[in-house]
Amino acid sequence: MNSKRQHILHWAEQGYISPDDVDTALSLSRANPDNQQWFQFIKNLFLWLGVISLAAGTLFFFAFNWDEMSNLVKFALMQTSLVVSTLIYTKLKPFTLPSTAIAFLMVMLIGALLALSGQIYQTGADPWQLFAFWALFMTPIAVTNRASTLWLLWVLLINLSCYLYYYDFRGVFGILLHYDNLVGLFLLFNTLLAIAFEVLQQGKTRCLDNRLVVQTCLLASGIAATWLAIWAIFDEAELQWGLPCYLVWILCTYLYYRYRLFDLFIISGCVTSAIVIASSLLIYIFNDALESDAFLIIAIFIIGLSSSAGIWLKKLSKEHAADQPITSDKEHQDA
Amino acid sequence: MRNSGNELWLELQRNNLTRTDYPENELDLSPWYIKTMQGFAGWIAALFLLAFVGTIIGSLFIYDNQVLLALCGFICCTAAYFIFRNDKTPFLEQLGLAISLCGQFMVAWGIFTVFSISDSSAFLILALFQGALALIMPNFLHRVFSSWFAMVALFWGLNQQGIFGLDSALAAALFTLIWIREKHWYKYRSHLLPISFGLAISLLQFSGHFLFQHEFSHYLFRAEVGFLQQYSPLIGSLILAGTCLYLVFAILSEQNIKLASPSGSIAVIATLMLLGLSFNIAGVSSALLILLVGFFRQRLILMALGILALISFISWYYYSLSETLLVKSIYLLSIGAVCLTIVGTLHYFSKAQPTLDPANSAPVNGKKWISLATILIVLAAININIYQKESLIREGQSVLLELAPVDPRSLMQGDYMRLRYRMSQTIQYAIGDKESVDGFAIVQLDQHSVAQFITLNPDAELSPQQHKLHYRIRDGVLKFATNAFFFQEGSAKIYEKAKYGEFKVSGNGEMLLVGLRDKQYVLLGTNRP
Structure with missing residues (x-):
């Protein structure tokens, strides 16, 4: 990202640069992204779009709670996709965007797996536990990836889990909470x-x-x-x-x-x-x-x-x- | 920032592209959050100004004076225009913003009293008024606000006519057009840039909760269905698709890539594929439009807005009722698959920057071992849990708990049913005032395995027909295992007759909800298909 384009067009608007020179100025100062940058951007865009769609699609699929599919098949599917994404993850160069994106997918799948187990075996674990466990399990992955995407999710989960904990127990400690x-x-x-x-x-x-x-x-x-x-x-x-x-x-x-x-x-x-x-x-x-x-x-x-x-x-x-x-x-x- | 501007100027000067010395009128590159702070403060100040006007000439707000009220509002806006035009000191600009916002409140108030709030023409007149302000008012923040309000008013106006999806598509098209033609329309930059930001904000808002209101049209909209009412979602989707294609063509031509070249045709085919997949979920396309334009014109703030729009769209999409979650998940999974395939293909064709670990065949590095170990622990924990629960279901004692009458509204929640047990009240009465979160209740089973409460004493000797059940009190409500029964989306009807909840109970009181039964003890459904 740079502000060269903004500067040049601003000067053109103010009359400091002749309108005929705008194109030359833009290309001379390399104000627009070049093909290589575009290529990288498109790759990253599709990578994240793909990962987010897959994660959301998986969550939606299990939220549908399909009767036709037996529980063990659901577990097997879920665990297989987690294993596959982990295998892909180990092949990628660390601290690159692809590695972070796949780590994000892994973390989302862990959450989906925990939610699935809560949905199938209705033991009635408290809702805060789901998010707390999810945050706990993702901590090592967040620590080793240095990515703010993962840490933002972590902060969100921790806050959510605290809020739900408070919601469950607010009656118990009485005035305190x-x-x-x-x-x-x-x-x-x-x-x-x-x-x-x-x-x-x-x-x-x-x-x-x-x-x-x-x-x-x-x-x-x-x-x-x-x-x-x-x-x-x-x-x-x-x-x-x-x-x-x-x-x-x-x-x-x-x-x-x-x-x-x-x-x-x-x-x-x-x-x-x-x-x-x-x-x-x-x-x-x-x-x-x-x-x-x-x-x-x-x-x-x-x-x-x-x-x-x-x-x-x-x-x-x-x-x-x-x-x-x-x-x-x-x-x-x-x- | 000043440095980069200076340097750029010198570079252009060396190449004889400049007409003067370094211009004094500098580009305002102050970050977005400073403008946000000022806009926010302008709003609060406007509210106090409104209260001031209301207290000194309260008669304006009386029902009969609505025309006068709107007129006064209009005068305020005019005054603000002259403040903006004649003076550029920050204090007066901020004052002008507050006065104008106050005036707009009064105009809107007046219009909504002349027409009724359910009349779509009130919204359309307001949209026109705001649109005119966006074009006329010589102030950045004011133009952003006005174009945003114009779009929201237009949205509600069209909504009340039963026309859905058209407004957001128009906003997206106009937004994209402004940015594509940015260079050619440089003379109107100070008009068009803030307007485009206002449009982007309205798109972000629409993508979160407005975009697919047409699914409610069947309930809310009673008037006759005309051409626009029937086809507006389709027209909207087509406008969006056309806008996306136009943007891709513009990008290709600026990068000097011919349509017939391999990269050009791949780009068009990929766009068409994505458009086809997301045709029914237009929110994705408008979020992507903002993101692409942001990169195209090197504006980080637009890219951030695009990402926010994408996330808010997906979370909204989960709750939309237009399709079942299964269909939605198929859409999303196929989009995901297409995208990752494209990434793979791009990667295959560009050996330039390897993202694969160069030490690919070498052992996995330390950091990755940690992640790998985490995943193994997760899998182990989940599978041990599965094993334990399956054993409990096989070997545990069946116990039926009678349900208290279920709130029929909870059934409408779609994918799960809220359960309450008749026994809960008795037990809570027995617990009394004691502060207890967890405990055991001893119950006696009859010939149908229906449980009756005996005592709370956990040390009591249990007869063969007696069992102990683990209960928890959360948010003042007593729960056995869970108070929610999950079922496939759309099968709520079956469970309306539920009378008993069936549990499997282990020796130590651990419980698992396995199914619901009706009053003849017939199984209605289980968690195990």
Whole structure:
């Protein structure tokens, strides 16, 4: 991916380049993908499309619960496809896209196999167990593949399993597990996951190729934290720990990703959350006099905050880009 | 980013392709999430502005004043237009966005009061209004929002006329056209780019839950069925297919590949095959269109939208009722097979970049051993589980538990039936307030193996007719083994007469639901065909 095409067409629109030269400029700067890149892209596209369709098709097939097919045949089919995909996997070069795609297929088939066994023998294992076992079994595969696709699935499964666990047992621990406590747990859990991934990523053993998983975990915990804080503002008697918890979370996250490890996506998230919380506080302050003037003030306040935040974030983005050594072309050749 | 722009400019300058010095008016390359933050904030601010207008001139929102309300909304939008045109400071741009959004709320409110909300012309007028805003308003975010809203309004309007599938196909066609002609229409870039992003967002939304609403048309749509009502899904699919082919031709011609050449004909044949397979599941084609265009024009954000559309389509597809899961799985499995065959063929013809392990014949490396071992453990665990359960089914004691009346709505869920047992209430009463999650209930069997509850004491001596059953309390409900009985999709009718659930029970109380019986103890169905 490069932005050369955008630049050239922008200059053409502004009249800095003559319309007749646009084609020459595009081909000269190699702004369009060449045949080799297209070939690679098509191959990867079909690879993932194929793997996703096969995985979804298998899941759909067993969800149909076909009476005509005996249970043992179903198990045999399922296990054979798992074995075949594993055999293909062992033949592929590690850490390439094909290897990751087949690993993804294997993981999906493991899940389908677990679900199938739960469907055939209705022992009534709790639903959270299915996802927990699935996550457990896929962990070694995710660890050895360094792929964010697999880790994203893993994070999703773990969160789902926790949610279902809470759902089953919420009556038992009584007061301990109120709904707000669940959001709190969700916040804590995803923050811990993000920290763990961040530590792993910066350690010597590379376990991930990009920052997608950390960003997803932080996005989830950020939404939870903001939710808790809004709750605390409007219902302070219930949730005294909500605001301090939010403040600590957002300050730590912001400071870390601003000064230690620059990540504009996370900073933007923090800013959005801060705007929401600041407006909520303002609404709370106006609570007794929430009339026309107050609405106008709040609206102007939000517009002011968000436009200045936009200016600031764009400035950060440019500064950071200027500080960065130009590696984009080199990365392209590696990829 | 600035560096890459600078460098590119110098390179073009060296080749005498530029007219001036490095332009001051720089391309705005700020990432999508900054724009998202601003758009989101604009929305909230607009809501407060609306509340402000509502409180100072509340009479506007009274039923009789709807025309005046729409007119005021229109004035707001006009004011926003002049703000956008005359000033480019971020604060005023954001203010303009909020004022215009507030105005659009008022216009929509007015239109929906003049017509009724069930009147399709209200939606169509709104779609026209939003479409005009998308063309006129000189602001990036505003154009994105307006083209998105226009498509959604058009969608609902056509939906209420009983016309399905046409709107998303039109959005896909327009989106693709804008990006194919990007170079030729460079003069209108600032108009067309944001509109195309709005179209892509609407396509993402449609692929998740809107695309195949025509299956509901039989229930919702009562009016007369005209030509468009009958053929719109087909026309939509054809438009999508044509758009896909047009895109492929455009890509081939830009890469200077002739149709008659081997690569050209392979590309067209592969596209036709995929189109044929996905003809009934048009959501796949529109997701792929976004993805392809994204790569074609080197836009990561479009590629990400395409992938999201694909995933949301598949999860939606699972729940759609147009076909049985068996048919859907056959579609998907054959698409998967075709795709992987294509990958294999491509791989065979290009020896350039080997993806196979060069040390192919050498032993599997360490990392792979871990995965291999994991799979072996999974297979072992599953097969031990199968063996244990099969033994229990063969050797376990049959126990019938009487079912409590089943909620008829649960039967409609299609592929499984929710079970509740009459005994559960008695046992829960016996447990009382004790916090218990797991435990055993002792039951006595009659001559039909129907169980009666005796006691909760796990240490009690068991007579030959007595057995212990393992129960669990989850979310306040007592369960024996499972409370769901799975059956083939579509065979719900048979199980409406179910009276008993049949279990196999081992000596240590482990239970397995094996079938359902009616009140004469006749087996209705099992999990073992």
